[in-house]
Amino acid sequence: MTKIAFIGLGNMGGPMAANLVKAGETVIAFDLVEASRNQARSDGAELATSAAAAVKGVDVVVTMLPAGKHVLAVWNEVVLAMAKGTLIIDCSTIDVDSAKQAHALAAQHGMASVDAPVSGGTGGARAATLTFMCGGDEKAFAAAKPVLEKMGKRIVHCGGAGAGQAAKICNNMILGISMIAVSEAFALAEKLGLSHQALFDVASTSSGQCWSLTSYCPVPGLVATSPANNDYKPGFASALMVKDLTLAQDAAKAAGAATPLGQHAQEIYRAFDADGHGGVDFSGIIHHVRALAGKS
Numbered sequence: 341m342t343k344i345a346f347i348g349l350g351n352m353g354g355p356m357a358a359n360l361v362k363a364g365e366t367v368i369a370f371d372l373v374e375a376s377r378n379q380a381r382s383d384g385a386e387l388a389t390s391a392a393a394a395v396k397g398v399d400v401v402v403t404m405l406p407a408g409k410h411v412l413a414v415w416n417e418v419v420l421a422m423a424k425g426t427l428i429i430d431c432s433t434i435d436v437d438s439a440k441q442a443h444a445l446a447a448q449h450g451m452a453s454v455d456a457p458v459s460g461g462t463g464g465a466r467a468a469t470l471t472f473m474c475g476g477d478e479k480a481f482a483a484a485k486p487v488l489e490k491m492g493k494r495i496v497h498c499g500g501a502g503a504g505q506a507a508k509i510c511n512n513m514i515l516g517i518s519m520i521a522v523s524e525a526f527a528l529a530e531k532l533g534l535s536h537q538a539l540f541d542v543a544s545t546s547s548g549q550c551w552s553l554t555s556y557c558p559v560p561g562l563v564a565t566s567p568a569n570n571d572y573k574p575g576f577a578s579a580l581m582v583k584d585l586t587l588a589q590d591a592a593k594a595a596g597a598a599t600p601l602g603q604h605a606q607e608i609y610r611a612f613d614a615d616g617h618g619g620v621d622f623s624g625i626i627h628h629v630r631a632l633a634g635k636s
């Protein structure tokens with residue numbers, strides 16, 4: 341049995357920690373929010389009074405936090421309380437630069453570290469079917485894999501420090517762009533008098549096929565798993581898509597990569613968010629696309 345400290349028990353971290361308990365691990369949990377701590381306790385975790393207290397004597401530390409600044413703040417605190425050689429895994433989605441700084445901090449204090457952002461959303465977190473995209477050296481990845489397998493079903497080693505975050509933002513840039521492309525195609529089909537079903541039947545088996553169409557279709561009634569069937573309740577909220585597209589743009593600027601469609605997708609999702617739809621599933625962007633007609 342492994343003793344695991346889990347810090348950050350929100351929409352994702354809460355169910356992930358619960359799955360570690362279900363898999364038979366001892367979990368010492370901490371979050372700043374009392375309601376999240378109480379939920380973790382009823383899920384079978386032991387509670388700690390601070391992040392530093394949670395990591396004392398554990399084999400592995402997992403963090404699942406909002407952004408790079410939170411991860412660096414927590415890692416700066418916990419590395420002082422962890423035993424040398426402890427493995428620390430960050431599953432948050434953060435900027436590549438902060439991820440690299442976190443790895444450097446861990447190395448400086450003699451810890452093994454992995455950045456392991458996830459895809460699969462809150463449904464995947466609950467069902468333990470997440471995909472983990474991992475960055476770090478071979479030894480740290482090998483140690484992290486059995487822990488991550490208890491919370492997910494695909495664990496991919498993407499490369500060295502920060503490579504998991506790089507894979508995550510590249511993937512989500514494809515997702516943001518492709519969801520807008522699929523939404524534009526349906527909006528055009530509607531104007532042309534082509535039925536949703538006809539477009540779906542053709543594009544889902546032709547060269548327009550993509551995940552945004554066949555697994556997450558932005559119009560209701562075509563794909564059982566689509567949030568469109570559930571009034572666009574997330575799923576994956578548009579505000580989180582803005583976050584990931586912004587991370588991609590920041591990384592593109594810093595690395596000197598040209599990503600014009602990624603930039604445009606960021607602008608479109610930002611406008612949707614600014615109109616008060618940040619809590620709507622990101623496939624709800626089809627409403628924004630339809631509303632653009634006549635504005636240009």
Ligand code: NAD
Pocket residue numbers: 347348349350351352353370371372373376391404405406407410413414431432433434458459460461462575576577580583
């Ligand atoms: P959330 O806001 O629900 O949870 C974050 C938790 O971190 C909160 O409970 C907060 O209280 C806690 N926290 C913040 N600072 C802390 C500190 N110093 N010490 C202890 N706890 C602290 O967010 P979430 O939806 O669980 O997402 C977590 C991460 O996963 C984010 O980086 C997000 O981008 C990423 N992510 C989310 C989804 C999703 O669908 N929600 C999908 C993939 C990736």
